[in-house]
Amino acid sequence: MSLVSSQNVPCVVLNNGRQMPMIGLGTWRLQRKASEVVRDAIEVGYRHFDCAHIYRNEQGVGEAFNECMEKGVIKREDIFVTSKLWNTFHHPSMVRQALYTTLDNLNLDYLDNYLIHWPMAYRDGEDLYPKDAYGFLAFSQIDYIDTWKSMETLVEEGLIHSIGLSNFNIAQIKRILNVADIPPANLQIECHPYLNQKELMQFCKEHNIAVTAYSPLGSPSSPYKKPGEFPILQNPTILQLASKSGKTPAQILIRYQLQRGNVVIPRSSGKQHMEENLKVYDFTLSDEDMQVLDGMDFGGRFMLMIDATGHPHHPFENKAEFR
Secondary structure, eight states: OOEEEETTEEEEEOTTSOEEESBOEEOTTOSSOHHHHHHHHHHHTOOEEEOOGGGSOHHHHHHHHHHHHHTTSOOGGGOEEEEEEOGGGOSHHHHHHHHHHHHHHHTOSOEEEEEESOSOOBOOSSOSSOBOTTSSBOBOOOOHHHHHHHHHHHHHTTSEEEEEEESOOHHHHHHHHHHOSSOOSEEEEEOBTTBOOHHHHHHHHHTTOEEEEESTTOOTTOSSOOOSSSOGGGOHHHHHHHHHHTSOHHHHHHHHHHHTTOEEOOOOSSHHHHHHHHOOSSOOOOHHHHHHHHTTOSOOOSOOOGGGTTOTTOSSSSHHHHO
C-alpha cells in the first residue's frame, strides 16, 4: 500500500486503488449530538468518517453531510465514509436492505467502505440484541462467508466502493480470502499499546489489507471493564513521551498508529481535541519510542463482546489464533 495526500492528511491506497484518509473521526458513543460533532469535524478538516448501524446515530451524521453539501462546504467525493453491517443482518437476503437503510440515514447514494461488523450472526428481527427464552443473546448459524458473497454483489453494482471486515481473526480472514472474488480491502480492529496486534497486522500486510485501528486512545468512555493499571491516556510512560515531545498523550497514541502504517479513527466530541488529533505530522516518534510503546502490550482488550461468548464464530475465544 502506498500513500498519497488528501487535504492535509495522507491517504493509504487500498488494494482496489481507492484512497482512504489515514485519520478519520470515530462516531461511536458521541457525547454531543452527532450532527453537531460531524459539522465541527468537517469544519476543522476531517474527511474520513467511521459509522455503523449499531451506533444508532447515522441519521445525525447524515444530517451534517447533507447540510455541508448543500452549503458547498464539501462535495460527496471529498469525504470517505465507512459503515458496518450489524450482526442481525447477516442473512444474504438482508444485506442489501441493511445497506439501503444506512445509505438513507447517511443521505448518501454509495458507501466508500462497508464492513461486516462482527463475524457472529444474531437472530434476525427488529431487536439488535435479540434474546432467547432464557435471556441470553440469541445466535444465528449463518456463515459470514455467505454474507461476504452478498456484499460482493453490492460492490459490482456500485453501491459500495470497498468492502472489508471488523473484529475478525486470522483464521476467519483466511476463510474469506479462500472464497472471495473481491478480497477485503480493510480490516478494522481494536489497536493501542495495550493490544498492539503485531501478528494480525503482519498478516494483513502480507495480504494487502489496510488496517484501521479503533479505540487508539484506549476507549476512555467505553462502558466496559478497562484493562491495565492505568487508563492509556494516563499511563506514566505515555505521559513521559508526551512531555518529551511537547505533545498531548492522544497525539502520541495517534502518531504511534500512523508510524505503524495503520489508519486511525479516534473519537472526539470537542472541537479543540479534534483539531489536536489532526496535528500529528509535525513530529516523529523515534525507533526507541516505538519500541517502548510496542513493549506495553499485554493483550489488554476493551471490546471483549462477552455476551456473544459461545458463538461458533466468536473471534476472541481462541486468543492465540487472534493475536
